[in-house]
Amino acid sequence: MSPERERLRARVFLRSVLPLLEVVVREQPALSPWLYGARGVVQLEAAGSDLGARLVFDKGRLAIEPVPAGGADLRFVFRDVTALNAFFAGKPVLPRIEPFGGLRTPLLLARTLRLLAALRVLEPPAPGASPPDAVERALRVRLVLYLVTRALSSLHRDGYGPMRELSEGSPERVYQWTVGGSDIAAYLRVHAGRVKAGRGVYARRRPFVHFVFPDPDAAFAVLMATGSQMSGFRGGRVQTFGSPEYTRKIALLMQKVDELLMEG
């Protein structure tokens, strides 16, 4: 993989996947004790690059800042961008932990490792494992929709050609995903070379393209590709409203995000 693509991929992980931790923590009460009284800053970074992100623990709350800065209490330093990407892709890559391997801040280290492990909810079920329950299926759907919209915004900020093509000169348009029977929704707002990924339903204008899933299980089946690719349409598990051409463009961009995250 070219260095440029590695950097593109890393930024998608850092801006789109890592921030999902905030959602996972909010949606999984079992993680709350791991945040109790937490305070401190943990930085993930790739050595020799400006790529990284910070987990900011403050008064029992967690915030993700997708840019590195000075003054972290704990640093996870990957040997390079490729290693950082491999870590996020689920490969057995260990970062160097500073200072002193985290021994001076063992509680912060433990909290961080436990929370990062919670992102495993995005992983495919292991072969033969029982399928996730309804709560977890809904969580996965929420995470994937947040992920894909943030990833598309990230790609745009990095000058990724097809996203630039979608946004440059575009009238203000909203690409919306909603899941019936739940509050799960995400959108991508585009206007004249600017892009914003948002959570929920954009209220100021109607969607230009609207993907409507009747319920979380239908969304899970389509988004997690447990059915054939077109069966979602045929089975009524997703309806689209709006421009067919732009529906296709967005669907193909979603596919590009998928390829980017899965490769390597």
Added chain:
Amino acid sequence: MAKVQGFTWTVADHDLLSSTDTWGDTLVELGRRDPRLVAVTADLADTTKLHRFKKEFPGRTINVGIAEQNLMAVAAGLAATGLIPIVCTYATFASLRAAEFVRTDIAYNGRNVKIIGTLAGVAFGQGGPTHHSAEDLALLRAIAGLTVLVPSDGAEMAEALRAAVAIDGPVYLRFGRGTEPPARAGAPFVIGKAALLRPGSDATVIACGATVHPALGAAERAAAEGLEVRVLSMSSLKPLDEAAVLAAARETRRLVTVEDHSVIGGLGSAVAEVVAGAGIACKLQKLGHQDRYLGMGVPEDLMHTGGFDEDAIFAAVCALRGVTPSVDDDWEDG
């Protein structure tokens, strides 16, 4: 660390993209009920949804080849024998190319022919101006005895087709792509009647066809700016619901007409004729093709370029009321 599971799928089949594209099925249903129905096309059965009728009734489907004038003449002859021909071709060919035959063979003789012009306006945007239809309403509205219907979405296309078949006489039905988002929300379709889709007293947007959904979107945005905008769906262009137009002119004093058609001779002109004839003083802004060709592109892009999409309607309403709309300038990811 997490490995993200694949979550995408491919959009490959246009037919599956919308649940609103139902008029082809409605034609089959009507054909089952009435054996007098026959479909006539000029080599466009597959791209105009007639293929479903053809599949079930091959003996009642006639392809005259690429010969739209002959298409109308054959349909007129079939109607003279008591059949009900459903003629289907692109709107631009049904009107510009075949206009004289529509007038003389069909309308002048009062033949019971239903002419479906599909991909009207810029619905076949990629085909370019040769396949756009910005003049059909102007041409066909002027033909005596011809009813002209412009449904706004797939469901209404089906209703309009039923209504057209139910009356005895020639009808022109102007269809889009069938993938237009639902706009009428169950409002009943009645020939000669406008549908009030949203009440309001600050201005009225009168729309037809593919512009009804954007008109509703513009009205919603106007409401956020403190403007209550009435929205009328004028699916029946001829006969026109003059009472609804006059009430809107009197009660709101500001009219915006919007159509995927030239502003000369279509909905805007029809509304202007009614208002001027009644001597009502009001402001009227006509949105649509402004006497120019729009080039080639995706329909929604051409509607934006042409100034008859949601943004243009919203801007027109705000301008008529002297309102400067608020701007959402938050571009940070949420």
